[in-house]
Amino acid sequence: MDPAENDKLTSTAVVETDEVLGPGQTYRSVSDRVSDMVLTWPIGYRWAAGLALALGLLFMLNVALGWVFTVGVGVWGINIPVGWGFAITNFVWWIGIGHAGTLISAFLLLMRQKWRTSINRFAEAMTIFAVACAGLFPLAHMGRPWLFFWLLPYPDTMGVWPQFRSPLVWDVFAVSTYLTVSLVFWYTGLIPDLATLRDRAKKRITKIIYGIVSLGWRGSAEHWSRYEMCSLLLAGLSTPLVVSVHTVVSFDFTIALVPGWHSTIFPPYFVAGAIYSGFAMVLTLAIPLRKYYHLEDFVTMKHLDFMGKVMLATGLVVAYAYVMEAFMAFYSGNTFDRYMMMNRFTGPYAKVFWTLIFCNLVGPQVLWFSKIRRNPWVLFAVSLVVQTGMWLERFVIIVTGLHRDFLPSSWGMFYPTRWDYMTFLGTLGLFFTLFYLFIRFLPMIAIHELRDLVHKTQHEKTAAH
Amino acid sequence: MAKVPALYGLMAEFETPEQLLEAAQRSRDDGYRRMDAYSPFAVEGLPEIVVSSHDKVPLAGIVLCGGLTGTLTGLVLQWYPNVVGYPLNIGGKPYFSWPSFIPIMFELTILFSALSAVFGMIILNDLPQPYHPVFNAPRFDLASRDRFFLCIETRDPKFDIDRTKDFLIGLDPVDVTEVES
């Protein structure tokens, strides 16, 4: 996609607004606007080109994973002492990204934040796809991935069970629970919109497909009442779930005694970092989407502004965690922690560390300025910087902790191989492939909630008058 | 042999949720009990008016039971292998080292609760139900777009095709149609 070209084409049509919804939107206009994106054929060439690129990356993922499964994880740069490299970095990164969606739909729903409406659907989709990408890595990083089912509790012919004290088993439960709950939450939200698509579709086959997946939704008041209750309950359940998932992921590190891993600050720090990177990904997706699908009325300046603020806030939490981590390393008097911290500052991976500090701490401070928060393309750039930073953060935690731990004799280095890079970039392919399919076949904004928003904003206006 | 389709009810179409609310309220005041309202989004206060019976087990109750089942499943799932099925000395920890069982118990609680909520909602709503008489209403596709419908069903004891139709017309709808069963 070429943003400049698109800017020229559409710049005249853009009317930026500072409300959560553009002016003049009606029930019908929002319904038609969003459902038309799905029901209009043929497909756009930009979408097709994007999908082709994503499929190319996905193919690379297949090649990379095929090689990993054929030869072994030895094709990556991992070794003893650095037993985890890119794979677990990617896992934590994707899981982190996956946190924004459910948080937006659940936490902001509980908080009755109206601005969640336009972004929650694709944020949830992003969550699911990110968790799917993340889930790939624990599988792929195993030495014998064909035995992955030994991590699942089932009565086997050996009479043995998973080892439930291992954070990796907790991960299995946490990630699969998160994926399942996000999926049902997302689907629940989709049901009324699928009914809209069913009702608006012209072709019989389209009607049938959307008819099946919408379960025969007819908007009955009684249904709406249970539906709303269900959404509320799911939101209430998802909020602690979101917090727990990255907490459990952080347990992968905190439970271990590796210096730089064994830290009680990790759970809140990881959760904040997850929201930070998650919102960055939402912005990364939302800004081009609103541009190319002309959604400025739905994803307004106010949305960008709010998301910028959330990023700033979580970024500051992360910054606090960084400072505390360093402080505790020195204050504790623990030789190993001190060395680990000094090694991060000045060791072989110091450049990576300082890059991450720039990306996560320094760069995002521009978000203090509302002009920046309301400049989509600067915001887009910041979101990319933050995502880079968050990936590097996980890399630094994993690699600098391991590469020089307790016994100096076994210190080593981790150098990624081309298969490391291919696997990582390949999952971007998987993610974007799924995302491209999503924006083509499902409404990327929750239509029934938009209608509700139209209703509420009109109500407010009348009340104000 | 052509069969004359039975009537499911009478459907009045409104343009705004406020009109629908008012119409529903008036129908209820008029003694109608078997009716339902259809809207493109959840209209606040509407269910209280049109729904006459309450669920025997509320959704929240189902979710609570699901959640407790999940907790218990998590506990048994970890207690049994570690204490009975195949106890192993893992890093010198006791067989029943319950603090490390908490994460999974928590996750299963959430999982079971969430699934109970969704499946509870679907089952209580009697879904999937791809065929429903109200879809026979000619303009009912607008119910998922921008129109609000009130349907008084024939099984209402007070239902009388002419009287009810008159009553509905009196509510100032866009249109009133007969819905085949």
Added chain:
Amino acid sequence: MNDSNNEMPASNLVQIGPKPVAEQRFWRSLDELEQTPAFQKGMKYEFPEGRVPKALTGQGGLTRRDILKLMGASAGLAGVTACTKLPPEKIVPYVRQPEEFVPGIPVFFATAMPLGGVGRGMLVESHMGRPTKVEGNPGHPSSLGSMDLFGQASVLTLYDPDRSQVPSHYGHVGSWEEFIAELGDHLAAERSTGGTGLRILTGAITSPTLADQIQGLLKDFPHANWHQYEPCGRDSVREGSRIAFGEYTNSVYRLNKADVVLSLDSDFMFAEPGGIRYARDFADRRRMPDPNATTNRLYVAESTPSITGSLADHRLQVRSCDVEALARAIAAAVGLAGAGSANAPAGVSADWITGVANDLKAHRGSSLVVAGDVQPPAVHALAHAMNEALGNAGQTVIYTAPVEANPTDETRSLKELVAAMDSGQVRTLIVMGVNPVYSSPADVPFLAAMQKVNFRVHLGLFHDETSAQCHWQIPEAHYLEAWGDLRSYDGTVSVVQPLIAPLYGGKSALEMVAILRGQTGASGHDMVRDYWQNQAPAAHLPVGTSGFEDFWETSLNNGWIEGTAYPARAGGAKAGANPAAGSPAPEGLELVLRPSPSVWDGCLASNAWLQELPQPFSKLTWDNALLMSPGNGIRLGLKQADVVKVRVDGREIAAPVFILPGQAANSLTLHLGYGRTVGAGLGTNVGANAYEIRTSDAPWIIAGVSVVKTADTHHLVTTQNSHLIEQQGHYVADEESESAFDRRVMRVASIDEFRRNPDFAADPPEMNTQAQSLYPPYDYSKGYQWGMSIDLNTCIGCNACVVACYAENNIAVVGKDEVDNGRDMQWIRVDTYYRGDIDDPEMYNEVVLCMHCENAPCEYVCPVGATMHNDEGLNLMIYNRCVGTRYCSNNCPYKVRRFNFKLYSDWTTPSLFPLRNPDVTVRSRGVMEKCSYCIQRIREAEINTERDGTTIKDGQVQTACQQTCPTQAIVFGDIRDPNSRVSQLKAQTRQYALLRELNVRPRTTYLARLRNPNPEIKG
């Protein structure tokens, strides 16, 4: 399951015959062997050169196994299956079962292995007729039950797929009959002239029977000549003894009696024929069970860090060429008349000389001066004179007849042979067991001269550089395949018994000589037996034995022949035999050539275990390098891995630089044994060939070399990265070592400090976090509780344990690139740390293996419980349950876990299958592995004692590393039994645990290192 079929999947292909004890039983089915595809493939390519095991390339093609795995994976992904279906198997019994075998129970046989011609007594474990593991022979004076790395690795050479497998004629497959016929023609011609054109070249020979046979041959051919050349031979040792005593004399040291030892560039605990025994005797004086125990003191003057030097209380870094001056100065200081100048060489402080001399004088009769093999004869003569003057002769050193059957100046012998060949006198040359084309000094043109010989025959284990120049290459029988006898360092004779019939129909040197004598088909067994029956005087028959049969049986059973150790010779060094002081050593750089601590003189170059072994101190693998001090590196403007050309007298050799702390200033070291070009299997084209710069005049120490930097660098791979930091023109610190002492990983005190504070190594009480736990401790109060103690005060870092572990536990070799990636598979490793000035550091070795932590951090992170504890305190690793998350390794603070990142175990080379220990699972790809405290041995002992209704006695179970350890620094046993050796060691105040503050409660603990410095010597 422990039966033949399961142990060894190749049993259908290669039927292994039982071990021939009383009679030679050849492989029943050599014919069958020849039918195997692998064999035929080898035949097709004549010599399987450049054949690299798949595991080493790391990523071969997609094999059937991979496909099965992928199928398994996809089936698994489809959620179909739970475990693998076993393939159908065949089970094949004997036709006639040999009576001495019980299937499934290993048997041990005593034999001996030659290195440099000298024997070392050993016991070899045999599983169903396959030798799998070498141990020391507890009764044999040369080993006392220990073994060095060369002995441990020799079993791999036996099964080396790159061994010469058929007689070959000009590189083509020939037959025995053709060879015998052609040889017969040439011998007939020789016989007519009395053998004027017949020459035999061997290495150093100590074998009485072989020497007797050769003498017999020389009688048959009176004008024939026998030459001996040992590349890393002991010419200067012998010459030194001749100067001192007037005749060749062998020195046998009694280090257990020595209170003060001065080593003049001698690595006597490693690189000498008696090294294993010396290490034991020396260590026995260092055990320091309590602060008041007495100990010895070791002074080492050397140019490169040696295994002996690592235990030195005072280590003097000095150029090897300055050692003579140093020796003279010390000799003068101890009052030896005529020793020459008392001036110490430049850079050696006077108090070192006087300190050492006074210490020696104070311990008359209990001191010892040892000169190194690389030192010139004069230094040896001085050492003999000093020992005489100090009254040590007969006390700490005894003099005996030489162990060589025919001691000679081997370099001269080789030169004579070359001269004879060059002048065309030689018509038939038989080379046996040596590789002179590779290992001759550069100024001895062996290769060119041998081209003038009409008929050249090479008997060798490999088709090597010399074979390539010979008309016939005859596969030699490995010592585990042939009968023979050998003398060890003190003269004790061992009978070499074969454990297996020759895999490739090879012949021993003994049988070859018999063929030359026209006795084709004479059996080695008969020759050895006949020799001892006829030649051995009746006096040799031990008291109480009725006759030869008993004597023979006893000798075979014991592994040595009673009464063959040489008695001490009367008389000492001749007075005034001290050689005149030569000209002072020239200034500038010297180059010292030494046998490699891994592959010796190159004869072991194809041994992958040894190639992959991290060399002591440098931790270099799969290479040799020009070792250089940090100061020299700065002065010459050289960095690690820069390729330089070393030039002297118009010769030059290119080698990469390795900056090694502990190397003496202006002294460069290059190990021999690398740079093989033909027939060294995986060791081919590894490293630089130092023989190319060696001369017959200066075989070890080459003075006046110059170093020229080239633009190239060479990829050097080490297992422990030393992070020397270059700062303002000099190297400052090794960050790892600094951290190691900060972290108290290595704990050291002087004897005085130890006596003042016996608890110096103990952790402060607040670090003992044992009581602070959320959980109650596991009950380890019943049954056996296994634990280990490692005495850092006696560990010499010789790597024998590492190779023993390779052999015992089927450890895979991964190759240079994978080692570079940090993926070496050794379960036990020797860590080296430096302390003090990087240009003159103290060096410390620390053996690290799985600590078997009671609160094992690896266990609770494993998602499938593949690693867990048993109630005997063992941290178990269950390979077949492992899914390979590597979490356990990440969480191991000692980083002792090893992961099969790729398929490292060789599942495809049939000749390697019988090598494997059938009691240890061969690990596959994607599986974690680690030290198991040799659980197969524990389990075997447990089962046996349970069956007999007894209990395991202390010392009944030895781990492989413990058993082989020359200094017995490693002790394993039941820590619940207060009387066990390990319990008593752990009760010592020097005991400490690595990283105790982590509260992992390791079962392996260390005894802190002590130093016994001489207060007279400052600094």
Added chain:
Amino acid sequence: MPQVFHRSMNTISRVSSVGLVLVIGGLLYFCWAVNQSPYYTRAKLQLEQPVPFSHKHHTMDDGIDCRYCHTSVETSSFAGLPSTETCMTCHSQIWTNSVMLQPVRASYATGQSLEWARVNALPEFVYFNHSIHVKKGIGCTTCHGELGDMPITWKQNTLYMRWCIDCHKHPQEYVRPREDVFLPVYNPPKNQAELGKKLVAEYKIHSWTRCDTCHR
């Protein structure tokens, strides 16, 4: 608005929802069943052997002790497989012309081993020791089945780890007096419950289920 679906779709959709759950359950059951089946475990399958050797005939009819052929069962991990010579000790005297025994005679004459199809096999990472089991009062037939009733030998049990563990956890249910270990047919006495307990104590049976019992 016309109906998208026919009335019957309501039933179809509900039935198929339930059906999906049942199909998944059925698939899982199928996996389990395959795993337990002789196809997978080879239990109770009669393999083709070079000679149709009958344990029933040799032990019950002829009264030959197990240890006559499986010589190392009391001393080694491996019970031992009789050499051709062992067969020929008798069969050089009796049934000397039997066609069935032709492969045995051929083996003896040529020195070529008989190749039996393996009946009871364990994976190579399982270290089973016959001698200790025999010593602790676990009879041959406990694992190998009633050999005295087997005209041709088959694998009686799955030899799955779960099966091994069952006995290791409850040895009192299987242990027998040492003198009965080699009986080709054995029926546990009525008082097995108390006898078992007594023998477990007497033979000092450990009931080990720790992993290194079999894996190393």
